[in-house]
Amino acid sequence: xxxxxxxxxxxxxxxxxxxxxxxxxxxxxxxxxxxxxxxxxxxxxxxxxxxxxxxxxxxxxxxxxxxxxxxxxxxxxxxxxxxxxxxxxxxxxxxxxxxxxxxxxxxxxxxxxxxxxxxxxxxxxxxxxxxxxxxxxxxxxxxxxxxxxxxxxxxxxxxxxxxxxxxxxxxxxxxxxxxxxxxxxxxxxxxxxxxxxxxxxxxxxxxxxxxxxxxxxxxxxxxxxxxxxxxxxxxxxxxxxxxxxxxxxxxxxxxxxxxxxxxxxxxxxxxxxxxxxxxxxxxxxxxxxxxxxxx
Amino acid sequence: xxxxxxxxxxxxxxxxxxxxxxxxxxxxxxxxxxxxxxxxxxxxxxxxxxxxxxxxxxxxxxxxxxxxxxxxxxxxxxxxxxxxxxxxxxxxxxxxxxxxxxxxxxxxxxxxxxxxxxxxxxxxxxxxxxxxxxxxxxxxxxxxxxxxxxxxxxxxxxxxxxxxxxxxxxxxxxxxxxxxxxxx
Amino acid sequence: xxxxxxxxxxxxxxxxxxxxxxxxxxxxxxxxxxxxxxxxxxxxxxxxxxxxxxxxxxxxxxxxxxxxxxxxxxxxxxxxxxxxxxxxxxxxxxxxxxxxxxxxxxxxxxxxxxxxxxxxxxxxxxxxxxxxxxxxxxxxxxxxxxxxxxxxxxxxxxxxxxxxxxxxxxxxxxxxxxxxxxxxxxxxxxxxxxxxxxxxxxxxxxxxxxxxxxxxxxxxxxxxxxxxxxxxxxxxxxxxxxxxxxxxxxxxxxxxxxxxxxxxxxxxxxxxxxxxxxxxxxxxxxxxxxxxxxxxxxxxxxxxxxxxxxxxxxxxxxxxxxxxxxxxxxxxxxxxxxxxxxxxxxxxxxxxxxxxxxxxxxxxxxxxxxxxxxxxxxxxxxxxxxxxxxxxxxxx
Numbered sequence: 001x002x003x004x005x006x007x008x009x010x011x012x013x014x015x016x017x018x019x020x021x022x023x024x025x026x027x028x029x030x031x032x033x034x035x036x037x038x039x040x041x042x043x044x045x046x047x048x049x050x051x052x053x054x055x056x057x058x059x060x061x062x063x064x065x066x067x068x069x070x071x072x073x074x075x076x077x078x079x080x081x082x083x084x085x086x087x088x089x090x091x092x093x094x095x096x097x098x099x100x101x102x103x104x105x106x107x108x109x110x111x112x113x114x115x116x117x118x119x120x121x122x123x124x125x126x127x128x129x130x131x132x133x134x135x136x137x138x139x140x141x142x143x144x145x146x147x148x149x150x151x152x153x154x155x156x157x158x159x160x161x162x163x164x165x166x167x168x169x170x171x172x173x174x175x176x177x178x179x180x181x182x183x184x185x186x187x188x189x190x191x192x193x194x195x196x197x198x199x200x201x202x203x204x205x206x207x208x209x210x211x212x213x214x215x216x217x218x219x220x221x222x223x224x225x226x227x228x229x230x231x232x233x234x235x236x237x238x239x240x241x242x243x244x245x246x247x248x249x250x251x252x253x254x255x256x257x258x259x260x261x262x263x264x265x266x267x268x269x270x271x272x273x274x275x276x277x278x279x280x281x282x283x284x285x286x287x288x289x290x291x292x293x294x295x
Numbered sequence: 296x297x298x299x300x301x302x303x304x305x306x307x308x309x310x311x312x313x314x315x316x317x318x319x320x321x322x323x324x325x326x327x328x329x330x331x332x333x334x335x336x337x338x339x340x341x342x343x344x345x346x347x348x349x350x351x352x353x354x355x356x357x358x359x360x361x362x363x364x365x366x367x368x369x370x371x372x373x374x375x376x377x378x379x380x381x382x383x384x385x386x387x388x389x390x391x392x393x394x395x396x397x398x399x400x401x402x403x404x405x406x407x408x409x410x411x412x413x414x415x416x417x418x419x420x421x422x423x424x425x426x427x428x429x430x431x432x433x434x435x436x437x438x439x440x441x442x443x444x445x446x447x448x449x450x451x452x453x454x455x456x457x458x459x460x461x462x463x464x465x466x467x468x469x470x471x472x473x474x475x476x477x478x479x
Numbered sequence: 480x481x482x483x484x485x486x487x488x489x490x491x492x493x494x495x496x497x498x499x500x501x502x503x504x505x506x507x508x509x510x511x512x513x514x515x516x517x518x519x520x521x522x523x524x525x526x527x528x529x530x531x532x533x534x535x536x537x538x539x540x541x542x543x544x545x546x547x548x549x550x551x552x553x554x555x556x557x558x559x560x561x562x563x564x565x566x567x568x569x570x571x572x573x574x575x576x577x578x579x580x581x582x583x584x585x586x587x588x589x590x591x592x593x594x595x596x597x598x599x600x601x602x603x604x605x606x607x608x609x610x611x612x613x614x615x616x617x618x619x620x621x622x623x624x625x626x627x628x629x630x631x632x633x634x635x636x637x638x639x640x641x642x643x644x645x646x647x648x649x650x651x652x653x654x655x656x657x658x659x660x661x662x663x664x665x666x667x668x669x670x671x672x673x674x675x676x677x678x679x680x681x682x683x684x685x686x687x688x689x690x691x692x693x694x695x696x697x698x699x700x701x702x703x704x705x706x707x708x709x710x711x712x713x714x715x716x717x718x719x720x721x722x723x724x725x726x727x728x729x730x731x732x733x734x735x736x737x738x739x740x741x742x743x744x745x746x747x748x749x750x751x752x753x754x755x756x757x758x759x760x761x762x763x764x765x766x767x768x769x770x771x772x773x774x775x776x777x778x779x780x781x782x783x784x785x786x787x788x789x790x791x792x793x794x795x796x797x798x799x800x801x802x803x804x805x806x807x808x809x810x811x812x813x814x815x816x817x818x819x820x821x822x823x824x825x826x827x828x829x830x831x832x833x834x835x836x837x838x839x840x841x842x843x844x845x846x847x848x849x850x851x852x853x854x855x856x857x858x859x860x861x862x863x864x865x866x867x868x869x870x871x872x873x874x875x
Binding site for chain 3: 329
């Protein structure tokens, strides 16, 4: 199978010159993640944009062991790898599932939820670019209401499925949301997940220049605008105790976020209002949980 | 080769009895197997099991259609429209759980030998609320003479270790001594 | 070696215990459930030093054992019917990653309509996925084949996963005498597993199961084919060692009364016992009938089988799966094997379908197949069809 290129710096466990799209946020978070986790890591990627990192034929981008899983079963493979390592007494290795929103919130939800229920020690990172991007921009459960995709040509008619919130309800030792626009916040969260004795889940908002229709150099700007308008909230939950890690005193108007992307160009007044309600409800829910958590 | 068909109702331990019988035969160094008939499990529904025993390895593995022995855990099963005389041969032996005497069963024309046992009463007396299978195995042992009582008791003790096994062995011995046998 | 009464499911679980499996992941499905219950209980009681993963589906069961195998653990799972169909996507991954996984399939018909009962439609659906497939006749074979399967699967020349197919209820739930080897004897035959091919290990990073382009995909498949080609010689070597240690030898098929037979019956699974009983009876009456019981369906021992069958006038193949749109799959294999030998005139091959969805294959069924085939001798028929021999015509 594929061999490892030596042309990388010592602390970088993902090669340079990968064939991801220009301005790809996923590559950035994968790189940062491995800088923190280090070489004693086994990575699982399903068929998705992350498979580009895992490589083709004789080449791979990872300098750590990697396995291309099936789309719906990252959680199950991670369970088996962890238990196998435990049986063999190798407890110093991180097991990481690195999957997109399609492989997480839709087809992969069952295996993920099962693995979390069983309490295996593994880190699941969902890079959420809000659609099936690797197959060419089809809607996923994580696509925002009103967004254009090739399978929602008139704009998506349903609200996004909030899997982080579902897992908060299921119960998990460590859960966080993050954004490629706030990389230090993401790094802190990976650092916490690293020492959790059980499952941890980090859901990273990862704008996609190709699929969202914005210029490649604006990935970080779009990601930050999502947080500043309240479309994406950065929080974490340790043993269910919620803490908003980037509090917003006054949200910027959501239109400023929508305007940056052509995928929202056909949006109606009604959808706009529904998005505003969604933002308010989402933030209030987290604030309430945070208050109840005794902060 | 002897072929046996067990009849009973869900919850009476019919399949377990067939397995214990087979274990007892196997302990004697002979060959035997028990094939359960299989449906969705439901208490009270008719249940069948089949067994074969022989001095040499057994090739057949299908259900039993022409039994040499018929073991009925509840004669009321006839009222569900089940014909326990189906496929019997002139030399077929019947063991039935009933308060009736062999002559009262109305089955003397179908079987060469009939053993009747009130297995419910024995079970109640020795084990309390439990399936009647240990007492039935004792009666089967005495009526057919195909396996020794000692082997049946050993198999019961192996299946149910400890006091429960001892009590079941006692129920089997009781079934063995109390069975009323009629011969043509 | 002790002689114990147990059913096919228990024999499969005991085989796994004796093979000292380290990770079990399974999802219960009738009629496989007692296998995984027994293993879960052995593990909970500390009688088997292994971990049991209570997965949430069969798909996850196979993925989990693939994961554990990829880091070097000896793994086990088992399934049936719809559960196997759900695994289908990943059975190819197990084979393509060359993982020595052993997985009994407790044969049960695939829906629709729903059935709890035995036929081979489930395992037949996996026949080209790159697994070795054994079909067992009795509980002794099940136990022995599980142990043999690990030794074969883990052999460096093979590295392929193995299915042990056992007929649901007719074998899985039939209690009979089994000789259970001592742990020490099994340990001497089956050394601990040491993963050494595609292993996920940070000491030697490797990307496994990656997207593979047309320039190399064919060659990777060809390597699987080469491993399949090595199964029979390696199996003979391992099988002879097994026979020396345990006194039982398992060739890819057993031919009985075939030397001078005019008609040879070809069977797999528990129907073979019924067929042997009938054939022995007919031999006593002087009827020249033989039995070829197939034990290994994948790889298919076509060349060796054709040598035996070629001497007969007619071959009657009984398939326990419908082969919709074609003939029964086993009969197609037999026809293929005979046609390519090209040495002598090939016998007529008759295809029979029987025993679907738990229908008992009785002495009468076997008798009818033999009689029907003898009836065609000297009366060749130009037909390309399977005969559904145990059909209740009044229901059609």
